Amino acid sequence: xxxxxxxxxxxxxxLVLAAVLFCTGVWGLINSRNAVxxxxxxxxxxxxxxxxxxxxxxxxxxxxxxGQVFAIFVITVAAAEAAVGLAILLSLYRNRDTVDMERFNxxxx
Amino acid sequence: xxxxxxTQQICFAVLSTTVVAGALGVVLLPNxxxxxxxxxxxxxxxxxxxLMLNASFVAAAQVLVYVGAVNVLILFAIMLVNKREDLAAxxxxxxxxxxxxxxxxxxxxxxxxxxxxxxxxxxxxxVGEEATIRIGEHLFSDYLLPFxxxxxxxxxxxIGAIVLARRDVFSQDIGTGEEVDQGLIEKARTPLxxxxxxx
Numbered sequence: 001x002x003x004x005x006x007x008x009x010x011x012x013x014x015l016v017l018a019a020v021l022f023c024t025g026v027w028g029l030i031n032s033r034n035a036v037x038x039x040x041x042x043x044x045x046x047x048x049x050x051x052x053x054x055x056x057x058x059x060x061x062x063x064x065x066x067g068q069v070f071a072i073f074v075i076t077v078a079a080a081e082a083a084v085g086l087a088i089l090l091s092l093y094r095n096r097d098t099v100d101m102e103r104f105n106x107x108x109x
Numbered sequence: 110x111x112x113x114x115x116t117q118q119i120c121f122a123v124l125s126t127t128v129v130a131g132a133l134g135v136v137l138l139p140n141x142x143x144x145x146x147x148x149x150x151x152x153x154x155x156x157x158x159x160l161m162l163n164a165s166f167v168a169a170a171q172v173l174v175y176v177g178a179v180n181v182l183i184l185f186a187i188m189l190v191n192k193r194e195d196l197a198a199x200x201x202x203x204x205x206x207x208x209x210x211x212x213x214x215x216x217x218x219x220x221x222x223x224x225x226x227x228x229x230x231x232x233x234x235x236v237g238e239e240a241t242i243r244i245g246e247h248l249f250s251d252y253l254l255p256f257x258x259x260x261x262x263x264x265x266x267x268i269g270a271i272v273l274a275r276r277d278v279f280s281q282d283i284g285t286g287e288e289v290d291q292g293l294i295e296k297a298r299t300p301l302x303x304x305x306x307x308x
Contacts, residue, residue: 090273
């Protein structure tokens with residue numbers, strides 16, 4: 001019923017967009033000094049993965065959209081991860097009085 | 110939802126530009142509050158992309174969960190750890206940024222190459238607007254166990270977050286030594302709540 005979906009935009013466009021988003025997230029994850037920004041970068045990477053899942057589900061698995069179900073589970077896990085991550089961040093801030101990633105070096109050799 | 114091809118391309122261009130610009134802003138802006146609001150823009154644009162892929166249920170879930178819950182949580186975290194601190198300079202920061210940029214660029218080239226050299230073929234006709242019905246069927250037949258496990262996971266995450274973020278509350282007032290009315294514990298007179306960092 002919806003051939004314009006496949007003809008309008010190629011699948012590769014979504015893949016390239018997701019790759020850009022994922023690499024931006026990885027760069028931010030490595031280079032952020034603020035711990036809140038690290039969590040935001042993780043959210044960016046999860047969204048990039050979700051874009052990939054949704055694009056594959058729509059272009060290659062059009063009848064049994066299993067990718068969309070997976071995307072829903074990823075969203076659920078991402079919400080749980082954000083809640084626990086921010087709680088850890090809060091108790092870390094109470095203990096060390098900073099959010100600077102460079103000063104969380106207790107386990108560094 | 111059938112839109113003309115040109116309209117679709119314009120929508121995709123606008124949404125993907127917003128996503129990329131917002132993601133760069135999240136990573137690069139010095140003010141973390143602006144970064145959090147740009148993150149909401151990225152989430153909304155990704156929801157728009159889902160709508161273009163005829164996935165209205167996942168788009169609604171994206172808006173509700175990411176913009177409504179995760180982003181608000183991040184804003185609360187920014188408010189709770191709101192301290193202006195001058196980050197101490199660390200040696201080799203430029204080199205580290207350059208190296209990580211190279212690694213990310215290499216990963217990007219690899220992903221692009223995979224995306225353009227793989228013969229993806231074409232799948233069956235997409236279900237279009239029946240997607241929500243199919244998702245419901247999946248969630249209550251072959252994905253029932255993961256669906257139930259997700260509820261347990263969310264419960265565990267909720268309890269874990271409460272335990273981790275809870276402050277130490279004493280049963281006696283530190284200042285006066287009198288018993289504390291537990292019902293009033295959230296009305297923050299400072300002696301009632303002991304901040305661990307104040308020790």
